[in-house]
Amino acid sequence: MFRIPQPLQPHTPYAHKYSIAPMMDWTTSECRQFHRLLTKKALVYTEMVTTGALIHGNTERFLRFSAPEEQPIALQLGGHDAHDLAHCARLAQEYGYDEVNLNAGCPSDRVQNGMIGAILMAHAQLVSDALKAMSDRVDLPITIKHRIGIDDFDSYAFLRDFVGTVAQSGCTTFIVHARKAILKGLSPKENRDVPPLDYQRVIQLKRDFPDLHIVINGGIKDHRLAQELLDQGMDGVMVGREAYQNPLLLLQVDKLFYQAEDLYQTPQALNDMLTSWVRLKMASGIPLKYLARHMLGLYSGQAGSKKYRRHLSETMHRAEATAEIFATGLAYISPADFQPTGELHS
Template sequence: MPNNATTAAARLSVAPMMDWTDRHCRYLHRLMSRHALLYTEMVTAPAIIHGDRDRLLGFDAAEQPVALQVGGSDPDQLAEAARIAQGYGYVEINLNCGCPSDRVQSGSFGAVLMEAPKLVADCVAAMRAAVDVPVTVKCRIGVDDQDPATVLPDFLARVSAAGVDRFSVHARKAWLQGLSPKENRDVPPLDYDLALQMKGLFPHLHLSINGGIETLDQAEGFLAKGMDGVMIGRAAYHTPSAVLLDADARIFGDPLRRSAEEVVHLMLPYIADHIASGGRLGQITRHMLGLFQGRPGARGWRRHLSENAHADGAGPDVVLAALEHVTRLAA
């Protein structure tokens, strides 16, 4: 079994999601779970090498443990990007072999790499040689007309032979031809059984299952069936309280629990600092809209933030006014 600082945290992780899991989202999620492993949005290796590194890679130490997901298919570029990222303090570097977007396809990385396991092995070998932190892979079960039952075990065998011992498996194919990125999140059928079979074939690997998982009940079910970890994506974003507030107790055995109201109050100093440094309230509150999903006052909370967070001068007072829609009904 892999032995590194992120193995325990990977028992439950929040998936890397473009335009969603930025530093503000991760700060919020960390207030809700002390233990879950958090991932960045995907950042391409060329962007890390040539772009604004502090903007792309900077994060608050309070977010830890946090892992960086990188995109690319050039071993030398990926090694350099991993080396740079390690200097920012990430506990893990994850290679994206699962994203089906047009941008990813045109760059010959993401899900298309399921067709090139030897190249992936070369990439992760170069990355591992450049850094001391774990290098991991997030993949699909296959793409287009590939047979997942053949492709996935071959992919895991080849890439793990290059030294990767932790994979997150999105239990759907990616259809690079004929489906949009959005459709690829829902339309291809889930094959959880195949992902579970991989744990039997590769007992020495740390395997997390991803795709369509919405509740902690489901997560506990997969862990009970032998998976090492569960990665939750959209549900952790849209209904974070339902997924993350009880995660520490149920998944990690830590009884400390905050309420959603406490999380809002703990966000206020962070929000004030962000605005003082020139940021906008809406850049943070867009990640907070689902905090009270399913509770009385949730609609008022969302509406007040949506209507007022983007106004000039909007600050913590807007958040407190939005919170009154919930607390008034809870009294």
């Protein structure tokens, strides 16, 4: 079995027990600000940004975020060149990010051709060298997000040795999507569902590397499963599509996982805050469509949710759309019929 060379950094509790995954076209700044109205504690991630985009594109456009409203926030980078990744990590520190994460899990053909994403799992030493270069340039935590395997390299031994090699860089936080990636033959969308989940491999990884922080991702749709995974030794859980498609899931995160007070005493208080936020953002020049598209699933499963969603979908793209359109949509949701979602206990 692969063993991490000594000395190893002493294990400390991982601060981010709950995080919201980076998702292309979804976790924009507007989305992250909206999620912050539901959870103050969860770690949020940017969409993946490639090193090429930061170095040769509009750096300000890609890196700016609303501080401190979006914090704690991690920048996810896509790339493989150690020098470029180190340079971009330095930019992230200058812009005020709380963490920099390397994407070693995206399976799309487009990023594979640039040696970005899941293809990196076939090049563990390259990844280790890149993470070491990043850590040497900044004081921020440098983390990695990856799969449990790729294509035919899907044994537990492969995963264990990948993590062992990469850990030599000094990286201590591994966010593991508990599915392998099939790089040829499946689309990115299919790679999120078709390869089966294998939580036990990730749990075993923590047993073999007790001094690393292991965060598990993939298929987590409620707080009960999240807590079960934490109880089995995971240092954190990362939720993706469910947090986006059913944002009310986030409303209990601070209380259940961080022992914090409820953010809102009543459903009406939440509605009032959301309406005020939409008005504030629109007054700053952001069109309703850029806000409301992230909020379509807000009341998923609640009485009136279909009318709410239909109303926003049909009106938010209009040039003359105002914040009152959102307020009108909320009127379809009756606070008296409101039911919490994703509860830990039935």
